[in-house]
Amino acid sequence: MNVRRSLPILATIMVGVLLGVWIISWNESDLPGTAERPQFGEEDGSAAMAGPQGGRLFVQDDIGLELIIHETAAYPHFRLYPYHQGQPLPPADMQVTIALMRLGQPAKLYAFRPEDNYLISDDEVEEPHSFELVITAEWQDTSYRWGYSQVEGRVQMGDESMHGNGIELAAAGSAVIQPRVTLPGEIIFNEHTIVHVVPRLPGMVVAVERHHGQAVKKGEVLAIMESAMLADLRSQYLVARQRLALAQTVHDREKQLWQEKITAKQDYLVAKQQWEEARIESQLAAERLQALGVRPESGLSGKNLARYEIRSPIGGIVIDKAVVTGEAVKADKTVFIVADVSTIWAAIRVFPRDLHRIHVGQRAIVHADAHQLVRAGKVIYITTLLDELTRTATARVELDNHDQAWRPGMFVKADLLDEDIAVPLAVPLAALQRIEDQLVVFGRYGEFFEMRPLKLGRSDGQMVEVISGLSAGERYAVSNSFIIKAELVKAGVAHDH
Structure with a gap:
């Protein structure tokens, strides 16, 4: 018609x-x-x-x-x-x-x-x-x-044509929406699980066992070096241990002789004091080695007392290596950086206008669209000060990363979710079309579709609250509404006055 x-x-x-x-x-x-x-x-x-x-x-x-x-x-x-x-x-x-x-x-x-x-x-x-x-x-x-x-904004379309175009109808009604704010961010390392590995004693590197980007287990050897200081400490420990063994023998003999009334008590007490001093000296030598991460008994059976193994204190990924074979290193130089990536952070930039909507413990859905990744997490921290250049705060969202799918440097978007809210009237975002500067749905009245400009409220990315422009129970096009818009534009009746 x-x-x-x-x-x-x-x-x-x-x-x-x-x-x-x-x-x-x-x-x-x-x-x-x-x-x-x-x-x-x-x-x-x-x-x-x-x-x-x-x-x-x-x-x-x-x-x-x-x-x-x-x-x-x-x-x-x-x-x-x-x-x-x-x-x-x-x-x-x-x-x-x-x-x-x-x-x-x-x-x-x-x-x-x-x-x-x-x-x-x-x-x-x-x-x-x-x-x-x-x-x-x-x-x-x-x-x-x-x-x-x-x-104005009206097009005639019979039921047969409507169904043929795949246009489906829905009745406007109430809904439960979960308002959210979507903000940009970047994946970064969890700062709590990054370890800077230092030798703790000076020496010469003789072998590098692990390199940048390789996975390591806790206690695995990263590099081998030779240290004159370690050789000296081990020698001191060996001497102290031998002195302790000798003092122990003398102590035991003098104790037995004194108990048998063969020698004076004074000889026993002198032997006991020497044994105590040797025990303390041996214990101090062992603790010096333990403080450097060296087991006192390790390396003593070989001939090279200077050999020292730099081991990883955690399991993770080698993200930096700053040592080569033959290099002389100081005790406090960072030779490796190892990061545990089983958890990762999304650093989300929060604009001042959105700060009142963000809080610690808030649920977040993080999307890395370029890599087709989606994962849920929680806000664990929000910076107090704004960045001097971007004038934004940073919200950290912690994500599980046992599958190592998330890599630092990825650009992401995060949907920060509010509590569920019941609204009296809502429509799917997919039903909306933009005509000039208005967002509209197309109401169904007999064989006619007519645009209904809406005043919208809160949204959760799927549904959006309708404040005005549509009444409860009104039927509207919920899918393929772009076809109706195209017919309006073609007919030139989208906005006639």
Whole structure:
């Protein structure tokens, strides 16, 4: 069915309904009895005359009303300019009411008040400006009526065509949404699991066993070096241990002789003191080696007392190596950096406007879209100070990384989730289309789709709260709505006024 051919029939029916609603709303004593039959132009407005203000001019007898939808103010509204015999009338001399009917919505009455040289409506005229209306005016005890209709943002599409295009419908209703804020970030190492490995004694590197990027286990040898200091410490330990063994033998003999009354007690006490001193000296020599990470008994069976093995204190990945074979290293030089990557951090940049929505313990969904990775985590820390250059705070999200899929340096986005909120009206984000500067859905009314601009609230990335523009129970296109938008653009009726 052609839209323009069907509109006169549809408009006539709606105007009749509107008039009925308007008449019922008045008391019988208020019904004017002198009014002549209203003069209607064609319902699509094509026959309406242009008025001096550039609006649509409606004339009955010597009275005229020029209708304008004024859109340059704070909100769109009706303005009416009254005329008598082609000359402007004082707006306060005329009382006007407009009854407006939209598809799928009840009739709405607009009252008017005088302002400057026109009458202004008491309420906003919402988008789209697609409606049937009846203008009722009273001047000098005579009533006048005009009817008018216009179409905007509407396309006709039968059920068969709708199903063929894969367009599905849904009824607007309540939903539970989980508001979220999406922020950029980067994967970094967990600073708590990074270890800087130092030799703890000076020496010469004789072999490098592990290199940058290799995985290592806890206690695994990273490099081998020879240290004169270690040789000296081991020699001291060997001497101390031998002295202790000798002192132990002397002590045991003197104790037995004293107990058998062969020697004096004084000889036993001297032997005991020497044994105690040898034991303390041996213990100190062992602790010097243990402080360097060397087991006192290791390396003593071989001939090379200077041999020293640098071992990894944790399991992880070698992320830096700063030593080569033949290099002389100092005791405090960082020769390896090993990182445990079983957990990883996402450093999320938080803009000042979003800081009030972020807190420690908050759930987060981290996406690395370039690598098709998604993982859940929690905010463990938020920096107190803002970065001097970016003026952002950093929120750290800890992620499990036992599979080592996440690598430092990856750019990510994080959805930081708020608590679930029940909202009275919501629609899927997939149902929205942008027309000019408005986000709209397409309501279904009989065989017509008509755009409904929405004022939106909170969103969770799947559903979005509807504050105004759609009523509960209204059916709308929930999938493939871009096809309807394309038909509107092709027909040139997306925004006609």
